[in-house]
Amino acid sequence: MTLRTVSEYEARLDAFGIERAEEARSVRVGEKETSEQAAIVARYADLFTREQLDALRAAEAAAGDAQREAVARLRLTCQDGIVTRELAEDEDALENALLGARVPWDGDELPLRSAQARLAVEPDYARRSALGEAVLAVSTTFDDERRSLLTARNALEGDVSGFADPVARSEDEKGGVLLRPILDAVDTARVESTPAFTPAREHWFDRLLGPERDEVPPSAHAAWIRRLSPLESTYTKEASVPVCVATLARLGFDLAAEPGIRTDLDDRPQKSPRACVIPSDPPRLVHLITRAQGGLHDYEAFLHEAGHALHYAGCDPALPLAFRRLSRDHALTEIYSFLLDSISGEAGWHAEHFELTDGEAEENARAARFSNTLLFRRYSAKLGFELDFWSRFPTTGPTADGYEERLTAATGVRYPAANHLADMDAGFYSADYLRAWIRAAQVRSYLRREVGHDWWRNAETGALLRDLFREGTRPTTEEVAARIGFDPLDVAPLTADLTR
Numbered sequence: 167m168t169l170r171t172v173s174e175y176e177a178r179l180d181a182f183g184i185e186r187a188e189e190a191r192s193v194r195v196g197e198k199e200t201s202e203q204a205a206i207v208a209r210y211a212d213l214f215t216r217e218q219l220d221a222l223r224a225a226e227a228a229a230g231d232a233q234r235e236a237v238a239r240l241r242l243t244c245q246d247g248i249v250t251r252e253l254a255e256d257e258d259a260l261e262n263a264l265l266g267a268r269v270p271w272d273g274d275e276l277p278l279r280s281a282q283a284r285l286a287v288e289p290d291y292a293r294r295s296a297l298g299e300a301v302l303a304v305s306t307t308f309d310d311e312r313r314s315l316l317t318a319r320n321a322l323e324g325d326v327s328g329f330a331d332p333v334a335r336s337e338d339e340k341g342g343v344l345l346r347p348i349l350d351a352v353d354t355a356r357v358e359s360t361p362a363f364t365p366a367r368e369h370w371f372d373r374l375l376g377p378e379r380d381e382v383p384p385s386a387h388a389a390w391i392r393r394l395s396p397l398e399s400t401y402t403k404e405a406s407v408p409v410c411v412a413t414l415a416r417l418g419f420d421l422a423a424e425p426g427i428r429t430d431l432d433d434r435p436q437k438s439p440r441a442c443v444i445p446s447d448p449p450r451l452v453h454l455i456t457r458a459q460g461g462l463h464d465y466e467a468f469l470h471e472a473g474h475a476l477h478y479a480g481c482d483p484a485l486p487l488a489f490r491r492l493s494r495d496h497a498l499t500e501i502y503s504f505l506l507d508s509i510s511g512e513a514g515w516h517a518e519h520f521e522l523t524d525g526e527a528e529e530n531a532r533a534a535r536f537s538n539t540l541l542f543r544r545y546s547a548k549l550g551f552e553l554d555f556w557s558r559f560p561t562t563g564p565t566a567d568g569y570e571e572r573l574t575a576a577t578g579v580r581y582p583a584a585n586h587l588a589d590m591d592a593g594f595y596s597a598d599y600l601r602a603w604i605r606a607a608q609v610r611s612y613l614r615r616e617v618g619h620d621w622w623r624n625a626e627t628g629a630l631l632r633d634l635f636r637e638g639t640r641p642t643t644e645e646v647a648a649r650i651g652f653d654p655l656d657v658a659p660l661t662a663d664l665t666r
C-alpha cells in the first residue's frame with residue numbers, strides 16, 4: 167500500500183488525468199470505437215483508495231489558508247475516483263453499447279450519434295418528428311442501465327463523501343453554494359422575460375418550422391431550431407472557422423498562435439455532434455473539438471468552445487494542478503464561453519462579417535438571442551426538475567415526475583418524459599450553466615460600461631479576459647461577481663438581456 171504526500175499525489179494524478187482525457191478525446195471524436203477508461207482507472211487504482219482519501223483529508227485539515235483549497239480539490243478528485251473505480255466497467259459498457267446502437271432509418275441503419283446529429287439537418291418537418299421518435303425508442307432501451315448507474319453512483323458518493331443527501335452533497339462539493347436560491351433567481355428572470363419571449367417564440371417557430379408545425383413541437387426539433395437552419399445560406403459551414411477566428415482576432419486573441427490549443431474540426435461518422443473542449447494538460451495541451459453542420463449554431467458553438475480553450479490555455483503554467491485543470495464545478499469557465507458565444511447576439515457582428523443590411527443583421531441577431539433565451543429557459547426548468555428528482559430520490563428512486571411538464575411549459579417545446587434519464591447531466595451541471603448565464607450578463611453589463619458597446623470587437627475586452635485566464639480555475643464565479651461590483655444572484659442584467 168503506497169500512501170502519497172500531497173505533492174507526490176498531485177504529480178501522479180496529473181499523469182492519470184492526461185491519459186484519461188486523451189482516451190475520452192479519441193472516443194468522443196470517433197477515432198476509437200470502444201472506450202477503455204476502466205483499464206486506465208485500474209492502472210492508477212492506487213490513487214483512489216480509502217486510505218489515500220483519509221491521508222488527503224488529514225492534509226487538508228492541517229493545511230494553512232493558502233494551501234487548503236488546492237488540497238481540497240485533490241481530495242475531491244480522489245473521492246470521485248473511488249466512485250469511478252467501482253463504476254468504470256459499467257460506465258464503459260454503457261458508453262460502448264451507445265456507440266454500437268443503431269437506429270433504423272430509411273430502410274437502413276444509422277449509428278445513434280449520427281441519427282442525433284441528423285436531427286439538426288433533416289429539412290422535412292414530418293421526417294424530423296419521425297426520426298426523433300426512432301432515436302428516442304432506441305435511446306430508452308438503455309434506461310435500465312442508466313437507472314442502475316445513477317443509483318449505484320449516488321450510493322457510493324454518499325458513502326465516500328459522508329453526505330447521504332444528493333443536494334447537500336453537491337452544494338458542499340461546489341464550495342458551499344446553495345442550489346435553491348439559484349433556481350429562485352433564474353425563475354425570476356424567466357418569469358419576467360416571458361412576455362417578451364412568447365411572441366418571439368411564435369414568430370421563430372413559424373419561420374423555422376413552417377406551417378405544418380405542431381402548436382407545441384416535440385423536442386425532436388430542438389436541434390433544428392437551435393441551429394437556425396433556414397439562415398444556413400448566410401451562415402455557411404465553410405465560413406464558420408475563418409469568421410470565428412477573425413472575431414477572436416478583434417478581441418486580441420490569435421488562435422493559431424496559441425501553442426496549447428489543438429483544434430479538431432473534421433467530420434467523422436462516430437464523432438459526437440456536440441462541440442467540446444478537453445483540457446488534457448493545460449496550458450500546454452487543450453483540445454478544441456467541433457463538428458460543423460452549417461448554420462449560425464456552428465459559429466456560436468465554435469465561439470463558445472474557444473472561450474473554454476482560451477481560458478485553459480491562458481492559465482499561468484506555474485499554477486498547481488488544482489488551479490490549472492481541477493475545479494469544484496464548471497461555473498467559472500462557462501462565463502467565458504457564454505460571453506464569447508453571446509457575440510452572435512450583436513447586430514454589428516452580423517453586419518460586419520456577412521454583408522447584410524442593418525435590418526437583416528438585426529433580425530439575425532434577434533434569432534441568435536431567441537435561440538439563447540430558449541436554451542436558458544430549458545436549463546432553468548431542468549434545474550427545477552433535477553432538484554426535485556434528487557430531493558425525492560432517497561425515498562422514491564429515479565422517477566420522471568415533472569420533467570415533461572416543467573420543460574414544456576418553460577420552452578413551448580414538448581420534452582417527452584421518456585427522455586428524462588438521457589437528458590440528465592452529472593453533478594447539477596445545469597446549476598453551473600445558470601450561474602454562468604447570470605455572471606456573463608453581469609460581465610457584459612460591466613464591459614458595456616467600461617469598454618463600450620463595441621466590447622465584442624475591442625482588444626480591451628481581450629486584455630481584461632487574459633488577466634482572468636492567468637488565474638486558471640482558481641477563482642469562484644461568485645468572486646468574479648464581487649470584482650465587477652455585483653451581487654452573485656443579481657439577475658437584473660440577465661433579465662435586461664433576455665428582454666432586449
Ligand SMILES: [Zn+2]
Binds near residue numbers: 503
Ligand atoms: Zn461550455
